[in-house]
Amino acid sequence: MCTLLLALRAHPRYPLILAANRDEYYQRPTAGAALWQDAPQLFAGRDLVHGGTWLGITSTGRISALTNYRQPADLVSHGGPSRGLLVSGFLQGEGGAKEYVASLRNSAAPFGGYNLLMGGRDELFCYSSKSDELVRIAPGIHGLSNHLLDTPWPKVTRGKDALAGLLAAGRFSHHDLFAILADRTRPPDEQLPDTGVGLELERLLSPIFIESERYGTRCSSVLLVESDWRATFVERSFDGAAVRESSVSFDWS
Numbered sequence: 001m002c003t004l005l006l007a008l009r010a011h012p013r014y015p016l017i018l019a020a021n022r023d024e025y026y027q028r029p030t031a032g033a034a035l036w037q038d039a040p041q042l043f044a045g046r047d048l049v050h051g052g053t054w055l056g057i058t059s060t061g062r063i064s065a066l067t068n069y070r071q072p073a074d075l076v077s078h079g080g081p082s083r084g085l086l087v088s089g090f091l092q093g094e095g096g097a098k099e100y101v102a103s104l105r106n107s108a109a110p111f112g113g114y115n116l117l118m119g120g121r122d123e124l125f126c127y128s129s130k131s132d133e134l135v136r137i138a139p140g141i142h143g144l145s146n147h148l149l150d151t152p153w154p155k156v157t158r159g160k161d162a163l164a165g166l167l168a169a170g171r172f173s174h175h176d177l178f179a180i181l182a183d184r185t186r187p188p189d190e191q192l193p194d195t196g197v198g199l200e201l202e203r204l205l206s207p208i209f210i211e212s213e214r215y216g217t218r219c220s221s222v223l224l225v226e227s228d229w230r231a232t233f234v235e236r237s238f239d240g241a242a243v244r245e246s247s248v249s250f251d252w253s
Helices: 072-076 084-091 097-105 154-169 174-181 199-205
Strands: 003-008 016-025 030-036 039-047 055-058 062-068 114-120 124-128 133-136 140-144 215-225 230-239 242-251
Touching: 003 062, 003 154, 016 062, 016 154, 016 174, 030 215, 030 230, 030 242, 039 084, 039 230, 055 084, 055 242, 062 084, 084 097, 084 114, 097 114, 097 124, 097 133, 140 154, 154 174, 174 215, 174 230
Parallel strands: none
Antiparallel strands: 003 016, 003 140, 016 215, 030 039, 039 055, 055 062, 062 114, 114 124, 124 133, 215 230, 230 242
16 A cells, blocks of 8 residues: 545544555556455455455454555565555454554564554554554544655645545545545656655656556555444456456444
């Protein structure tokens, strides 16, 4: 997951809104979002190489998502287990975010840099392995890419502004959120961050929706949680010109 937009208690009908894009190499085998056979309470896509996921929810009201922290060394190889296992580990667990982070700190597993969103209907947290801080997410509109929560990268700022405008308009649907996630606008070079990967790669990674020869946005996901705690998750996955959509609804009340 490389771009994640979140509105927490910022709309009267939807106390939680999440919209996110997963960016990955096109050749990496992936299963679209579905209920897992080995964890039937969990709805998520799945990395078929290591078995983890990038974003998912459960019928019991757990939520988790991941973005990698952009470091040049990690683009080569971080030499450890897949960071997607962090998401599936939380979703299949029973403890809270603080307990989970404590277990990660005590683990010797050398995960590459990451940001981990986790929680449930009542509260959400974001943990950054880079800062080693667990932050309770405050009500409002937030954005997360491959740096810390709400770092004002152009794609994060653009996405947050678009989400704020949508909420201010009042009525909207998941189609409007997918339209935000489909934004292919590239900002000017002087606005790009310098993360050590070079200007050409910074340009490629700068839009909300990424397209290139080998790497890009593989799927877009939207989670809408209504005031009666009805949660609806919709994923659109992309394979060339083909678009596959899957969805689930859970009652979290």
